[in-house]
Amino acid sequence: MPGTKKTIFDFALLRRVFGYASPYKRKFYWSVVLAIVLAIITPVRPLLIQLTVDRYIARSVESMVIYMTIIQIGLLLVETALRFLFSFMTNWLGQSVVKDMRVAVYKKILGLNLSQFDKTPIGTLTTRTINDIESINDIFAEGLVPIIADLLSIVCVLGYMFWVDWQLTLIALIPFPIMIIATYYFKESINRSFFKVRNAVAALNAFVQEHLTGMAVVQAFSAEEREFAKFKKINRDHRNANIKAIFAYSVFFPLVEIVLALSIGLVVWWTSKEALNLQQSQQGVVVSFILCLNLLFRPLRVLADKFNVLQMGIIASERIFKVLDNDDVPKPPEGGYKKTPEVLKGAIGFEKVWFAYADENYVLKNVSFRIGAGETVAIVGHTGSGKTTIISLLNRLYHIQRGSIRIDDINIGDYDLNILRKNIGVVLQDVFLFSGSVIDNITLRNPDISKEKVEEAAKLIGMHDFIMRLPGGYDYNVMERGVTLSLGQRQLLSFIRALLYNPSVLILDEATSSVDTESEILIQHAIDTLINGRTSIVIAHRLSTIRKADKIIVLDRGEIKEMGSHNELLAKGGFYSKLHEMQFEKHRVIS
Ligand SMILES: Nc1ncnc2c1ncn2[C@@H]1O[C@H](COP(=O)(O)OP(=O)(O)OP(=O)(O)O)[C@@H](O)[C@H]1O
Ligand SMILES: [Mg+2]
Missing domain, CATH: 1.20.1560.10 (ABC transporter type 1, transmembrane domain)
Structure with missing residues (x-):
């Protein structure tokens, strides 16, 4: 032994x-x-x-x-x-x-x-x-x-x-x-x-x-x-x-x-x-x-x-x-972090990025794209194509093997991790709820966020009435009585979390689950509120979100297949138009 x-x-x-x-x-x-x-x-x-x-x-x-x-x-x-x-x-x-x-x-x-x-x-x-x-x-x-x-x-x-x-x-x-x-x-x-x-x-x-x-x-x-x-x-x-x-x-x-x-x-x-x-x-x-x-x-x-x-x-x-003694922790670059502004503008650039979670199994291959500050970009692609991976890299949750990722023309490795992550708001694909009240799950126990602010944000997202209907309202314990929230509701909660953060860059990994029409409208409206006025990367499954994007990145098995606006890509009649056809069919079946 x-x-x-x-x-x-x-x-x-x-x-x-x-x-x-x-x-x-x-x-x-x-x-x-x-x-x-x-x-x-x-x-x-x-x-x-x-x-x-x-x-x-x-x-x-x-x-x-x-x-x-x-x-x-x-x-x-x-x-x-x-x-x-x-x-x-x-x-x-x-x-x-x-x-x-x-x-x-x-x-x-x-x-x-x-x-x-x-x-x-x-x-x-x-x-x-x-x-x-x-x-x-x-x-x-x-x-x-x-x-x-x-x-x-x-x-x-x-x-x-x-x-x-x-x-x-x-x-x-x-x-x-x-x-x-x-x-x-x-x-x-x-x-x-x-x-x-x-x-x-x-x-x-x-x-x-x-x-x-x-x-x-x-x-x-x-x-x-x-x-x-x-x-x-x-x-x-x-x-x-x-x-x-x-x-x-x-x-x-x-x-x-x-x-x-x-x-x-x-x-x-x-x-x-x-x-x-x-x-x-x-x-x-x-x-x-x-x-x-x-x-x-x-x-x-x-x-x-x-x-x-x-x-x-x-x-x-x-x-x-x-x-x-495990030293797999984020380390500052040689010479320390660069002095960067506290608030970023949010222009993003991926340059020939190669990334593998382990060994040489590259999940992203030679990925390059640029997103201007304030733009909204949608990433689409089959399951497992590397969409979530792209956003994990931006947040420096993982480190790339080759290439570079820049925000406001500064390599993300040069940012103080706190500043970087403060500027990037994330809504994940499956939202994890900690045992505790709704409000604690929204603020993650950050004392700087007041209850009034939380309510204000919840109203903007359109969740306030729903939360108030829960027993105990904002103090409702999400793990009690065996009732937790649905996937859609969880994501809406994390929308509130992200909105309160007021980040320069918003990352949104849309939950794939189909929801009823009422929630669909709620989510649609919430997404519009969220992405308004900031650089947004949305991993989109909803046609409506995709259509609104300034640019669509089509990902297939870790490679960028196509890039352009909805109309451009449709006109091209390539990968996206096929995907669109399928998505559209699916969408029609659902609603
Ligand atoms: N933590 C991890 N460790 C190792 N491999 C991973 C890890 N996370 C994802 N992968 C692999 O990386 C590839 C891309 O995964 P990713 O989660 O980026 O896909 P995705 O495009 O977000 O898919 P989906 O639409 O289903 O969310 C997949 O082949 C997956 O098996
Ligand atoms: Mg994913």
């Missing part, structure tokens, strides 16, 4: 993760200090018990026994309080780092070039921003510092044991190799099944996400049974992967108990043998060793688990950094 090779000893990666903790340096240092203090006081309780048994219980000094017990209770309380603080602090640290990292990753994703989203499944990016980052928490909460804390306390307890009686300690440690071997196999097994669980979760996520989105298709084609069977299989895989992990735990934990019991048994056996031989009692040592062994095994049992968690965190962080 790629990625599994990464170990916890990848210090460069760890350092980078811990870099995110630097704003919380003090909490981090405090947690290290706490770890050390906790380790040091761990062997104190066994020591006190030994003293109590040997000095006071053996000699029946009752007052001291009570006194020592009170000290023990006090110590236990202090230890518990420190443990609480430690655990709270490491988790707090983890969650803070998670918060910061998630913001950084999402910011990065927001700025990526659109082509990245063609290559990466949405589910993957969701997993990066949600699940993977959550594992980073574990690096802090259960990973590095807690592991160091556990190791330190093991060392301290062992040190104490050797100091009290090194021979007895060695005897107590006889069953330890079993523990080490068991831990090794446990770690490996858990590691493997965790990977399977993770993959199964990702598969479940992806499946559910995709099928909920495509529910209409699933139901319309009665594919529920088949898809359900597929779901059940993925779900079963998920359970099986989990069961493997559970199996490992169920074998390992009792095994640790057995090893612990063996160690305790050895201690008791050895000391009683000594007592018989030498006539000397070692009661205090036995009691304190039993406690020591417990204190030793408790961290040992979870250490393997913690190493796994740490390793998973490291792998997750590697994936996250891959997203953060």
